[in-house]
Every structure is written in structure tokens, then in C-alpha cells.
Amino acid sequence: MKHRFATLTCLAAAATAQAKTTVTHPFRGVVRYERNEPAGAVVPRPVAMNILEIDLADPTIGLVLTPSNGADPGEVTRQTTRDFVTSQGAQLGINGNLYSSAGTGPNGEIYRDVNGIEVAAGQQVSPWGGGFAREGGINFSASNLATMVQPTNTSVSNYVTSPSLSPYNLMGGRERLITGGAITAISTALNPYTAMGYKGNSLYLFVVDGRQPGYSEGMTLVEIANFMQSAYGLTDLVSLDGGGSTTMVMADSTPRVLNSPSDGSERVVANNFGVFAALMHEWTTNGSGTWSVTGSWTGGVPNAPGAAARFGSAIALPRTISLTSSATAGLVEFDNANTYTIGGTSTLTLDATVGVASVRTLSGTHVMSAPLEIVDTTEFDVFSGATLSLTGSINNSTGRTIKKLGAGVMVLSGPQNHGTGAQVNVNAGTLQIMTDLGSSALVALKLNAGMTDIRSPQHLHDVNILGSSIATVQAGGGNILRARTLTMAAGAELI
Amino acid sequence: MNDNDLVVNTGSFPTIQGLVLVGYSAGIDSTKKGITSTTSQGSGGVTILALFDNALAGMAQWPPGSGQSVSATAIVGKYTYIGDTNMDGQVSAQDYTAVDANIGSNNINPGIAWFYGDTNFDGNVTAQDYTAIDAALGLGAGNPLAATVVPEPGMIGVLGLGMLLIRRRREGKAHAMQRTTKKDRDCGDRGMGAGDGAGG
Numbered sequence: 001m002k003h004r005f006a007t008l009t010c011l012a013a014a015a016t017a018q019a020k021t022t023v024t025h026p027f028r029g030v031v032r033y034e035r036n037e038p039a040g041a042v043v044p045r046p047v048a049m050n051i052l053e054i055d056l057a058d059p060t061i062g063l064v065l066t067p068s069n070g071a072d073p074g075e076v077t078r079q080t081t082r083d084f085v086t087s088q089g090a091q092l093g094i095n096g097n098l099y100s101s102a103g104t105g106p107n108g109e110i111y112r113d114v115n116g117i118e119v120a121a122g123q124q125v126s127p128w129g130g131g132f133a134r135e136g137g138i139n140f141s142a143s144n145l146a147t148m149v150q151p152t153n154t155s156v157s158n159y160v161t162s163p164s165l166s167p168y169n170l171m172g173g174r175e176r177l178i179t180g181g182a183i184t185a186i187s188t189a190l191n192p193y194t195a196m197g198y199k200g201n202s203l204y205l206f207v208v209d210g211r212q213p214g215y216s217e218g219m220t221l222v223e224i225a226n227f228m229q230s231a232y233g234l235t236d237l238v239s240l241d242g243g244g245s246t247t248m249v250m251a252d253s254t255p256r257v258l259n260s261p262s263d264g265s266e267r268v269v270a271n272n273f274g275v276f277a278a279l280m281h282e283w284t285t286n287g288s289g290t291w292s293v294t295g296s297w298t299g300g301v302p303n304a305p306g307a308a309a310r311f312g313s314a315i316a317l318p319r320t321i322s323l324t325s326s327a328t329a330g331l332v333e334f335d336n337a338n339t340y341t342i343g344g345t346s347t348l349t350l351d352a353t354v355g356v357a358s359v360r361t362l363s364g365t366h367v368m369s370a371p372l373e374i375v376d377t378t379e380f381d382v383f384s385g386a387t388l389s390l391t392g393s394i395n396n397s398t399g400r401t402i403k404k405l406g407a408g409v410m411v412l413s414g415p416q417n418h419g420t421g422a423q424v425n426v427n428a429g430t431l432q433i434m435t436d437l438g439s440s441a442l443v444a445l446k447l448n449a450g451m452t453d454i455r456s457p458q459h460l461h462d463v464n465i466l467g468s469s470i471a472t473v474q475a476g477g478g479n480i481l482r483a484r485t486l487t488m489a490a491g492a493e494l495i
Numbered sequence: 496m497n498d499n500d501l502v503v504n505t506g507s508f509p510t511i512q513g514l515v516l517v518g519y520s521a522g523i524d525s526t527k528k529g530i531t532s533t534t535s536q537g538s539g540g541v542t543i544l545a546l547f548d549n550a551l552a553g554m555a556q557w558p559p560g561s562g563q564s565v566s567a568t569a570i571v572g573k574y575t576y577i578g579d580t581n582m583d584g585q586v587s588a589q590d591y592t593a594v595d596a597n598i599g600s601n602n603i604n605p606g607i608a609w610f611y612g613d614t615n616f617d618g619n620v621t622a623q624d625y626t627a628i629d630a631a632l633g634l635g636a637g638n639p640l641a642a643t644v645v646p647e648p649g650m651i652g653v654l655g656l657g658m659l660l661i662r663r664r665r666e667g668k669a670h671a672m673q674r675t676t677k678k679d680r681d682c683g684d685r686g687m688g689a690g691d692g693a694g695g
Contacts, residue, residue, distance in 0.1 A: 472497070473496050473497055473499045474497060474499075475497035475498050475499070475533075475534050476497075476498070476499070477498045477499060477500075477574070477640065477641065478499070479497075479499045480499055480500045480501070480502060480557075480558075480563075481496065481499060481500075481501050481502070482501075482502040482503075482504075482563070483502070483503055483504065484503070484504045484505055485503065485504070485505055485506060486501075486503045486506055486511065488514055488529065488530075490528065491528060492528065492529075493518070493527075493528055493529065493530075493531060494496060494514070494518075494529070494530045494531070495496065495497065495531050495532070495533055
């Protein structure tokens with residue numbers, strides 16, 4: 001085993017791991033899969049992989065590529081991935097494409113030409129011209145929409161892409177491994193590799209270590225393509241530089257290398273790809289407790305606009321996390337079969353710094369009984385099979401929009417206070433309304449899809465039942481539906 | 496809406512009535528769109544969301560006496576039996592009164608037609624409108640359909656005021672019809688047109 005990179009704290013654990021996948025959520029919208037697979041599990045040899053799944057639709061996610069070095073020789077000034085992450089203030093990074101030398105500078109700078117296309121924030125850095133038969137790249141629009149592209153002719157050196165688009169953040173690579181759902185990888189050389197790909201809005205950054213017998217012996221590009229398609233469902237994947245260049249960095253505190261580079265130390269490469277992300281504060285205590293206790297969280301107590309709080313795998317029984325003093329978060333995420341209750345009498349303010357605030361229930365049945373203060377439009381995304389009950393009071397006096405997303409069930413049963421212009425939108429799944437949403441008749445109920453189950457009298461400003469959505473007013477005779485206006489699409493139902 | 500009421504403060508009566516009528520079914524029918532009632536469908540369609548235009552009815556509250564004010568231009572729907580022309584949640588002999596008072600009226604404003612006794616929604620009050628009352632007579636007796644928020648002690652009185660205004664225009668006709676018993680009516684429906692015309 002060639003664990004020569006002494007600063008990698010993950011190595012000891014990785015060396016002893018057996019067929020183990022460790023899943024963590026270090027940042028908002030980021031899932032890390034650390035896989036140590038013995039021979040025969042994935043390929044006929046042991047491999048250590050690090051995979052980052054990044055939600056490109058999350059408004060806190062940003063992308064950055066190595067910029068052009070301007071008038072200096074070559075296209076870029078070389079840099080380790082860790083230095084790149086540090087200098088950019090990013091949280092995640094991987095090495096970029098292959099490269100060639102382009103001279104040195106007067107102060108020890110070493111310049112590189114990138115062997116393939118790169119565009120960074122709309123600025124042209126390097127044209128096509130790697131000369132590989134299946135050269136390709138992934139472009140990210142200004143809104144982070146990913147598209148696999150390739151040159152119109154592999155013998156030309158330009159910035160023309162197929163499909164045609166105006167590149168914004170385009171990282172070129174050596175070989176298209178999966179293209180539009182089809183395996184297009186051809187290389188069968190066994191190496192450490194770096195790759196990037198996507199399915200929908202989920203970006204995947206991939207590294208596999210190699211050249212370290214007994215620990216991780218590398219994969220072929222064909223193996224990587226098949227594995228990433230079968231295990232993660234990728235529709236598009238391109239390989240970047242591999243060998244000793246393969247590096248993945250994460251700055252959950254000080255930037256650190258996650259993998260074990262085969263050179264035994266981190267290589268200084270030409271270009272890099274970085275991701276900006278917001279730190280996820282995850283509850284770590286297998287027990288009930290108080291929100292404000294620092295030791296109960298990774299990364300400290302989440303209490304700031306935009307802060308991300310995750311209630312994941314820590315508990316093995318139903319637990320209550322109490323707010324004994326007010327707290328603020330931009331994201332609250334639940335993901336456990338056991339019930340978390342966010343209780344207490346102090347207020348949890350939902351306040352995003354970018355985009356909208358979000359409460360995501362990925363699995364299980366969870367309760368928010370503490371008072372909620374809605375400062376920003378808030379998306380309540382409840383995944384299929386999950387339930388979120390908001391039993392505490394909701395103060396939406398600033399008239400923001402509450403959006404119900406996801407196929408799961410959300411229950412509103414606490415006292416409601418909504419200001420002028422407020423909306424409750426149901427875009428998917430089921431919303432149960434157990435309390436009067438609009439005693440002040442200021443809130444509009446807009447049903448774009450899914451089902452809404454009204455179980456109490458309502459005083460609403462407007463009711464819009466659109467598309468094929470269904471609103472059911474539960475029998476009982478007293479659940480009188482009052483609204484300023486009622487609009488229904490041809491396929492909608494008010495039952 | 497199951498068995499609940501609907502109040503739309505600035506709605507379009509034809510639009511809402513259209514949604515109710517397209518959603519009505521005398522039996523379970525999950526294909527129905529618009530404003531439907533599973534409760535009604537499950538009871539053979541004897542109930543419906545009976546609508547009126549408050550610009551014509553002038554109700555101050557809904558349900559009456561509930562303390563819940565209602566817009567002067569609201570469209571109000573009460574879940575009740577077809578034939579419950581006075582919207583007291585039951586079908587009794589009193590419901591014949593509206594038909595008696597207004598029989599022969601044509602092209603009635605749909606926003607008030609329910610109170611006129613137009614039980615078949617054709618815009619006219621004819622002998623055929625007795626049919627629905629006959630069929631439903633006794634439904635809700637002792638257990639009237641009503642919003643559970645508040646009893647409706649003032650409802651009949653309030654609506655009665657409106658009906659009185661209607662009756663004044665047809666006083667002679669109304670008096671004649673109010674004396675008619677159900678049995679008389681059952682027997683006389685087929686001859687009522689002639690009798691009514693002779694007495695009018």
C-alpha cells in the first residue's frame with residue numbers, strides 16, 4: 001500500500017475499512033459517499049472511491065474553475081487542488097484536465113497549457129484540442145444547468161460545442177464515459193482517475209485511488225462508467241486527468257485531501273474545479289437535547305440566516321430538540337426513521353441568505369412544534385413516504401409564500417398568522433390543513449398539483465385550484481370554505 | 496365539498512354554479528370534476544351545494560346567526576337536500592311554499608332561483624319543481640343538515656323575509672297553493688296547471 005501522503009487523516013480509517021460505504025452530509029446540498037470496496041465487490045480488486053453528490057439546484061451551491069493567467073505564458077498557472085480551494089474560498093475541489101508545460105515565471109511560477117477546453121465564468125481559458133477520440137466536457141450555465149458537450153471536430157482548436165451553446169463554466173475532459181445514458185467509455189487502462197458527471201440537477205464528482213496494492217488498485221474508465229451508471233444512475237460522465245493528479249479536497253474546516261494520491265503527495269496540476277457550499281450543521285447526539293448546545297452539532301450551533309441544520313442518523317429513538325432560546329436557520333433537514341421533534345417555546349426563524357428558506361423531510365415522520373417565524377419564502381419539501389407536522393404557531397406576518405413540495409404529507413395544525421400577500425402553495429404531495437389558515441383572510445391558497453385536505457373552517461383570500469389538483473373539504477358540515485375568489489381549472493376538483 | 500358550505504365573496508355565480516352542476520352525480524363517480532361532494536354521491540345524489548347570490552338575497556351572515564359576516568356580493572353555497580327551498584337543512588311541507596308562491600315564474604335569475612322553488616335548475620318554476628320536494632320530503636326531519644359552527648335559528652326568519660317579498664307579488668296564487676296538502680299535490684300535480692291557471 002502506498003499511503004505516502006502523510007497529511008491525509010483519512011488514510012488510517014480507509015486502510016482498515018472493509019466493504020464499507022460511509023455517507024455524510026458535510027454541506028448543504030452535498031452528500032459524500034466514501035466507499036472502500038474489497039476485491040470482487042465492485043471490480044476484481046480492492047478500490048477506494050470518494051464520490052460527492054451535489055445538488056445543483058440548491059441556491060447556496062456555486063461553481064468555480066481555475067481562471068486564465070491572462071498575459072502570462074500558457075493558459076493557467078499551476079496549483080494544487082488544495083491551494084486552489086483555499087485561494088478561491090471554495091469548499092470542495094477536484095483536479096481538472098490533462099496538461100502540458102508552458103514555461104516558468106520570474107518568481108517561480110510554473111505555467112501550464114490545459115489539454116482540452118476550459119471556460120471559467122464565461123472567460124475563455126483553453127480551447128478544444130486534447131486530441132482524444134471521445135473528448136468531451138461538461139458545461140454549467142450561469143444557473144448551474146449541466147450539459148455534456150463535445151467538439152464538433154476533434155482536430156480543431158476552438159470553443160465551438162456540440163450541442164451548440166455559449167459556455168459559461170466548462171470543464172473539458174479526456175473521455176466521455178457516459179453520454180446521454182449510453183456508455184461511451186473505451187479506455188481499459190487501470191489507473192487512479194478523476195471524473196465528473198450528472199443526472200438531472202445532481203452533479204457527481206468522482207475519484208478512485210490506484211497504484212496502491214492491497215488498498216486501492218484503480219479502475220478502468222469502462223469500469224467507472226458502468227459503476228457510476230448502475231450505482232448512481234448517471235446519464236453523463238466525463239473523465240478528467242488521472243494517475244498522480246487525481247485529487248479530491250474538502251474544506252469542512254481547513255481544506256484537506258480526501259483521497260490518497262498515488263504520488264504519495266498532492267500533485268501540482270494545471271486547472272481545478274471547485275464548489276462553493278454552505279456548511280451543514282448536523283445533530284450528533286443520540287438523545288434529546290437543547291438546540292443551543294454546541295457539542296450536539298458538527299460545525300457548531302446553527303443560528304444565523306442561511307444556516308443549515310440537519311437531523312440525520314444520530315438518533316435511534318424518538319427525540320426532542322428544544323429551543324430554549326430563539327434560533328435562525330435557512331435550511332432544516334430531517335432524515336431518520338425515528339421522529340425528531342423540534343420543540344420548545346422559543347422561535348425558530350426561517351431566513352435564507354440566498355434563494356428561499358427550506359425545510360426538507362427526506363424520510364420518517366417529524367414534528368416542528370416550536371413557533372416558526374417565516375422571514376423568507378419557504379419550501380417544505382417532504383419526500384415520498386415521509387410526513388412533517390407543523391404543530392406550533394406559524395407567523396408569516398410579512399406575507400411570504402409557503403410552498404409544499406414533494407410527494408409526502410405535510411400537516412398544518414398550529415395557529416396561523418399570515419400577512420397581506422401571503423400564499424400557501426401546494427405543488428406536490430398532500431397538505432393537510434387542520435387549522436384556519438386565514439383568520440385575517442389575507443392568505444391565498446394556491447393548489448398547483450397534488451392534494452389538499454382541508455379539515456377546518458377556512459377564511460382565505462383566494463383559492464386557486466389549478467391543473468388537476470384536488471382539494472378535499474373533510475365531511476363534518478362545519479368546515480365552511482370562505483374565500484374572496486375561487487378559481488378552478490377544468491381538471492381540478494373541490495370535493 | 497362533502498357536506499360543507501362554501502362562501503365566495505366576489506365570485507361569479509354562473510361559474511360556481513357550473514362547477515357544482517358539472518360535479519354533481521346521483522351516484523359514486525370519481526371521474527367528476529369541478530365542485531363535487533363524495534357525501535352527496537354516497538347518498539344517491541339527494542343533496543347538493545345549493546347556491547344563491549347574496550346580492551339578491553341580502554344575507555348579513557353565513558350561517559345566519561353565526562357572527563360570520565358575508566359579503567353583500569358573495570356567492571353562498573349551502574349543502575342541503577335538493578328540494579330544501581328554504582335552506583333549513585330539511586325537506587318539509589314548508590318547502591312547497593316557494594313553489595306555490597312562484598309557480599309560473601319564468602327566466603328567474605339563477606342567483607335567487609333556489610328560493611323561488613326552482614328545484615330542477617331550469618330557470619322556471621313549474622309543477623315539475625314539486626317533484627324534487629315530493630321525492631325528498633322528510634329528509635333531514637329532526638336532524639337537519641347545517642353547518643356545525645352555529646345553529647341557524649335566524650335563518651328561516653331571514654329567508655322568510657325574502658320569500659314574503661316574493662309572495663306579495665303573487666299573493667293570490669300563493670294562498671291557493673299553501674292550502675294544498677302533499678296528498679292533494681301528489682294527486683293534483685298532473686292537473687295543477689289547469690287548476691292553477693283557473694285560480695290565478
